[in-house]
Amino acid sequence: MKSIHIDLGKDSYDIHIENGLLDRAGEYVRNLTKSQTLAVISDTTVDGLYGDRLEQALRKEHYNVRRIVFPAGEKYKCAETLLQLYQELSDAGITRSDYIITFGGGVVGDLGGFAAATFLRGVPFIQIPTTIIAQVDSSVGGKVGIDLPSGKNQAGSFYQPKGVLIDPELLRTLPLRFIHDGMGEVIKYGCIHDEELFALLEALDDETISGHWEDIIGRCCEAKGRIVERDVLDLGERMLLNFGHTIGHAIERCYGYGYYTHGEGVAAGMAMLTGVTEHMGLTEAGTTERLCKVLRRYGLPTDVQASADDLLRYIGNDKKKRGNRMTLIILKAIGQSELLPVMADELPKYIRKGE
Numbered sequence: 001m002k003s004i005h006i007d008l009g010k011d012s013y014d015i016h017i018e019n020g021l022l023d024r025a026g027e028y029v030r031n032l033t034k035s036q037t038l039a040v041i042s043d044t045t046v047d048g049l050y051g052d053r054l055e056q057a058l059r060k061e062h063y064n065v066r067r068i069v070f071p072a073g074e075k076y077k078c079a080e081t082l083l084q085l086y087q088e089l090s091d092a093g094i095t096r097s098d099y100i101i102t103f104g105g106g107v108v109g110d111l112g113g114f115a116a117a118t119f120l121r122g123v124p125f126i127q128i129p130t131t132i133i134a135q136v137d138s139s140v141g142g143k144v145g146i147d148l149p150s151g152k153n154q155a156g157s158f159y160q161p162k163g164v165l166i167d168p169e170l171l172r173t174l175p176l177r178f179i180h181d182g183m184g185e186v187i188k189y190g191c192i193h194d195e196e197l198f199a200l201l202e203a204l205d206d207e208t209i210s211g212h213w214e215d216i217i218g219r220c221c222e223a224k225g226r227i228v229e230r231d232v233l234d235l236g237e238r239m240l241l242n243f244g245h246t247i248g249h250a251i252e253r254c255y256g257y258g259y260y261t262h263g264e265g266v267a268a269g270m271a272m273l274t275g276v277t278e279h280m281g282l283t284e285a286g287t288t289e290r291l292c293k294v295l296r297r298y299g300l301p302t303d304v305q306a307s308a309d310d311l312l313r314y315i316g317n318d319k320k321k322r323g324n325r326m327t328l329i330i331l332k333a334i335g336q337s338e339l340l341p342v343m344a345d346e347l348p349k350y351i352r353k354g355e
């Protein structure tokens with residue numbers, strides 16, 4: 001069992017990571033709240049696989065459990081689903097002294113977390129993330145929200161959970177494409193913050209990694225937690241988490257969302273940018289080769305067909321651009337990252353490379 005304390009003053013919380021934790025979720029929730037009623041928000045896939053088990057675990061602690069389920073998929077992370085959630089929370093008689101549990105991937109965490117943040121001006125909530133993306137990224141840091149027709153994650157807020165319960169065994173049912181998608185972010189943490197994690201990933205592969213999830217997820221949460229503690233509102237250091245994302249987002253947009261997964265876009269983005277900065281002498285020699293090798297090991301791309309011009313077209317409206325300055329995140333070496341402010345007109349220098 002691994003526990004990580006996220007120190008955010010009155011908004012502090014703990015992340016617990018343990019194989020089999022799902023069946024003991026009731027005890028952990030009981031330590032956090034004396035309330036009687038819990039609303040568990042989930043999607044159809046996760047509810048179908050694990051909803052009964054979670055309900056049983058919670059009922060052992062005599063909770064009234066109300067399961068609220070919406071269809072799986074990013075397209076349901078929208079205002080219409082949010083309104084339905086409000087209605088169901090209201091029908092269930094949820095009050096501010098009850099708790100909401102978000103049980104699923106990043107979609108459930110973001111949407112359910114935003115419902116928790118805004119229903120009755122805020123109901124406390126607990127995250128039980130079930131994908132790698134959710135276990136290492138979206139459940140930590142307090143960003144919740146929904147997509148709008150005008151763009152992804154365009155309505156949202158910062159709302160910290162009261163706790164995060166991670167059971168790595170739930171990843172056994174996650175399809176390989178989503179595993180690889182999440183590995184894009186896992187490798188990113190190794191790159192920006194944790195060389196030991198990176199070295200561990202170099203030594204494992206798709207088969208052998210499953211015995212190491214507790215350690216790996218713990219290291220990622222630790223990395224994200226420490227960075228978020230120093231920059232809750234994403235005004236400075238938290239930008240390090242965007243390594244690979246400027247080009248990655250451009251790749252996702254250029255091909256249309258869904259062609260490359262987010263993790264695939266980030267993977268190619270990290271490899272391409274590091275190729276450029278290594279060539280410029282800003283990154284230790286040999287870093288790109290190490291990075292590309294590990295990305296390929298987990299089925300991730302190190303390059304895409306799109307030209308520099310194609311990609312630049314989709315970087316123009318990236319939110320990291322402020323005025324005509326932007327901040328790129330680059331590696332000095334594996335495990336060491338830094339912010340590099342660049343003028344927007346210098347950006348073309350940093351786009352491309354790759355093999």
Ligand SMILES: NC(=O)c1ccc[n+]([C@@H]2O[C@H](COP(=O)([O-])OP(=O)(O)OC[C@H]3O[C@@H](n4cnc5c(N)ncnc54)[C@H](O)[C@@H]3O)[C@@H](O)[C@H]2O)c1
Nearest residue numbers: 045072105106107108130131133134137138143170173174
């Ligand atoms: N809030 C943040 O800081 C943050 C960070 C990263 C990503 N996100 C958001 O997270 C979302 C992506 O997260 P995601 O990849 O987890 O998407 P997701 O929630 O759509 O999950 C992916 C798919 O896996 C299924 N699934 C979930 N757990 C499973 C399991 N254990 N076994 C089998 N199937 C399972 C889901 O039903 C879904 O079909 C995006 O909306 C993104 O914007 C938010």
Ligand SMILES: [Zn+2]
Nearest residue numbers: 185245262266
């Ligand atoms: Zn990301």
